[in-house]
Amino acid sequence: MRRWLLPGLVLVLLLGAWELAARWEVIADALGIEPFLVPAPSDVGDSLWSDRQLLLDNAWVTVQEVLAGFAIAAVAGFGFALVLHLSDTMRRALYPLLVASQTVPVIAIAPILVVWLGFGIGPKLAIIALVCFFPITVNALDGLRSVDPELPRMMRTLDASRGQILRRVEIPSALPFLLSGAKIAAVVSVIGAVFGEWSGADEGLGHLILVAQGQVQTARVFAAVFVLSALALVLFGGLALIERRVAWWRP
Amino acid sequence: MRSGTEAPVEEPRISSGTERTPTSVAVRGLAHAFGELAVLADLDFEAAPAEVLGFVGPSGCGKSTLLELIAGLAEPRAGVVEVGSATRPAERLARCAYMPQRDLLLPWLPAIDNASLAPRNRGTPRAQARAQAAPLFERFGLTGFEATRAAQLSGGMRQRVAFLRTLLAGKAVLLLDEPFAALDAITRAEMQEWLAGAIAEERRTTLLVTHDVEEALYLCDRVLVLSARPGRVIAEVSSPAPRALPRLDAVTSTGFTAARERALAALMEGSR
Numbered sequence: 356m357r358r359w360l361l362p363g364l365v366l367v368l369l370l371g372a373w374e375l376a377a378r379w380e381v382i383a384d385a386l387g388i389e390p391f392l393v394p395a396p397s398d399v400g401d402s403l404w405s406d407r408q409l410l411l412d413n414a415w416v417t418v419q420e421v422l423a424g425f426a427i428a429a430v431a432g433f434g435f436a437l438v439l440h441l442s443d444t445m446r447r448a449l450y451p452l453l454v455a456s457q458t459v460p461v462i463a464i465a466p467i468l469v470v471w472l473g474f475g476i477g478p479k480l481a482i483i484a485l486v487c488f489f490p491i492t493v494n495a496l497d498g499l500r501s502v503d504p505e506l507p508r509m510m511r512t513l514d515a516s517r518g519q520i521l522r523r524v525e526i527p528s529a530l531p532f533l534l535s536g537a538k539i540a541a542v543v544s545v546i547g548a549v550f551g552e553w554s555g556a557d558e559g560l561g562h563l564i565l566v567a568q569g570q571v572q573t574a575r576v577f578a579a580v581f582v583l584s585a586l587a588l589v590l591f592g593g594l595a596l597i598e599r600r601v602a603w604w605r606p
Numbered sequence: 607m608r609s610g611t612e613a614p615v616e617e618p619r620i621s622s623g624t625e626r627t628p629t630s631v632a633v634r635g636l637a638h639a640f641g642e643l644a645v646l647a648d649l650d651f652e653a654a655p656a657e658v659l660g661f662v663g664p665s666g667c668g669k670s671t672l673l674e675l676i677a678g679l680a681e682p683r684a685g686v687v688e689v690g691s692a693t694r695p696a697e698r699l700a701r702c703a704y705m706p707q708r709d710l711l712l713p714w715l716p717a718i719d720n721a722s723l724a725p726r727n728r729g730t731p732r733a734q735a736r737a738q739a740a741p742l743f744e745r746f747g748l749t750g751f752e753a754t755r756a757a758q759l760s761g762g763m764r765q766r767v768a769f770l771r772t773l774l775a776g777k778a779v780l781l782l783d784e785p786f787a788a789l790d791a792i793t794r795a796e797m798q799e800w801l802a803g804a805i806a807e808e809r810r811t812t813l814l815v816t817h818d819v820e821e822a823l824y825l826c827d828r829v830l831v832l833s834a835r836p837g838r839v840i841a842e843v844s845s846p847a848p849r850a851l852p853r854l855d856a857v858t859s860t861g862f863t864a865a866r867e868r869a870l871a872a873l874m875e876g877s878r
Contacts, residue, residue: 505710508679512704513724513775523723527714604713604757 394574402578416559424483432491440499465554479551486547487540494536498529531602541590628655629690629778636685647836660822663832664877669815703777709768711756718752724775762793780812802849833876841872
């Protein structure tokens, strides 16, 4: 608990300063802050409470997108990493392309994905999966390739087949790396969901932000942002818990 | 750790795998190099069935490489390796159990599952593989540590689990590469005494590589001294009292110290 004390204190101080700046007219005027543009933290708190049903309904939509998109990326990313690990030719052919593909701004192609996949959940899943795919694949591959080279040789002297070496040594060794990648992916998955919804959606927290912004309901925008952050944190925390359970032996 | 004086030599021999007839190991004209760097030159020797043959040599003289070549993990540049009648690398790999310098236990597995990796790899169900390993845990003074994760075992215990894993591979030939290099002096002495008992019971052809002359002479029937790189055999010393218990008496006897001095002199000559 102690380690949360200091960051908690800093957060309270920042929020306090923000509240003062937004609420105290002398400061607000001096800084040129319009109250309807910069809501005080207490206004955001109000919105969180009074809009709770609205936020909850939209959050549920976004949660589903994030979980499904993340799951697709996890399975595809790990599978792809396995293929690159097991085949030198595939790795030499595809790894540079994988890295290069990361320079393509997913945000920029989001509208195209909407054109291709329609206005349903399809493009959102695609965008989330695309932003999550890279950290998961690269970390999983690093994990598979960083196995102590003596371990597979030791397994060979114990009559292990290639598959058994993969299953008993390489995958368990790679697990901590895979989870590191998954934690990074968890954080960006929420960003992906917002971009997906901005490119065309009629529900979800990203959609809610757009609508509230149009109506200059800035407190609601902040409330939605707050829920999005909380969502990413919960996902991250869940993965950290899994990591502690399955990768406790990590040196 | 169990004290060395109650080493379990009197207990009945428990077969740790399939029945094996002791096999000879012969090496003829063996030479190996990594790129331009010659590590082994023109090696010739033979280990009789059930003999324990030791190799000492200065660091970097290719001792570990020699065991890897015999095990069939790599092919030598020149020369022939025969394990019984087997000459092809895959056949040799099937007959040799190799214990590397580092214990290489899988930290996420309990000790008993680490020990029974070979039977598991051959398709034995987990419960059955564990049942095979369990009696050896008792014999090797590891009772009560079956479920302990490898990451939580002490250095001496890790080496014993690693040796047990090597035994359970059920191969005719044991190749031991500096099994106790990572241990402190006391644990090392205890483990030597313990290994002496284990080897005596197992009666398998064993090749032991070490840089410790005393360890080699105590554990082996015969010790070959290798020169600096590229390694070749420069002397042969027979052990006066291989694996005698207690160890301290054996290694301080006059015959033993004389043999040790002979081997050391050859070793220093060959390191020049």
